[in-house]
Amino acid sequence: MLTAVVFDADETLLDLRPAVTAGLVTVLDEMRRRTPDAADVTLAELESDWGAVFGELSAAPVLEIRRAALARSLARAGLDDHLDEIAALFFARRFALTRPFPDVPPTLAALRTRYTLGFATNGNSRAERCGLAGEFAFEMYAHENGLPKKPAPEFYAAVVATAGVPAEQIVYVGDSWEHDVVAPRRAGLRSVWLNRYGLPRPAGLTPDAEVATLADLPMVLSELATGSADRVDVGIELGG
Numbered sequence: 001m002l003t004a005v006v007f008d009a010d011e012t013l014l015d016l017r018p019a020v021t022a023g024l025v026t027v028l029d030e031m032r033r034r035t036p037d038a039a040d041v042t043l044a045e046l047e048s049d050w051g052a053v054f055g056e057l058s059a060a061p062v063l064e065i066r067r068a069a070l071a072r073s074l075a076r077a078g079l080d081d082h083l084d085e086i087a088a089l090f091f092a093r094r095f096a097l098t099r100p101f102p103d104v105p106p107t108l109a110a111l112r113t114r115y116t117l118g119f120a121t122n123g124n125s126r127a128e129r130c131g132l133a134g135e136f137a138f139e140m141y142a143h144e145n146g147l148p149k150k151p152a153p154e155f156y157a158a159v160v161a162t163a164g165v166p167a168e169q170i171v172y173v174g175d176s177w178e179h180d181v182v183a184p185r186r187a188g189l190r191s192v193w194l195n196r197y198g199l200p201r202p203a204g205l206t207p208d209a210e211v212a213t214l215a216d217l218p219m220v221l222s223e224l225a226t227g228s229a230d231r232v233d234v235g236i237e238l239g240g
């Protein structure tokens, strides 16, 4: 029996990448407006600043990682003292443009009639700021109420406790193999890997199901729940 479906946010429900890129374009425009020293700074450099700080800060709140990346970007043009204002511009743009993928609203509407829906993220995409207000029975954000980041086992234990049903009745759905498939399974949940871009499936573990679009989720969950399939693949070309 399946009673709860819990979703990862970024790149699963929310099309984050275009919003982040637009936010960085805004930052670059503002840097150039403020100083000629930013004339040679590129968008690629701003994008690379996230990767440059992520390793050291991966356990930190996403807001903090983004501020560190922006600080690095501003230092490229001697704008170190302008972090607060320019970070505010970035986040305003990023949240204004972060919206659900087109398959999300109809899928949530279809699932809501049968399952408790949850939202559980490592990131800072607040559901209400990203076009998903009121869609979920519960929302969980890492670093709030002591919640550690995925893939900490305590993250999934908190999901189970919040859902209020046994772990095996919960399906976790997400795009990250490590965070949304491997770690939830280790915690006793079931998992559906959302593979929007046809990536090769990593070795070692088989998810309960793999889908290329969330539109297939209602059917896949029905099949899993009724035990008509040990696992389900939809829209996936195997063996390629």
Ligand SMILES: [Mg+2]
Pocket: 008, 009, 010, 011, 012, 174, 175, 176
């Ligand atoms: Mg994700």
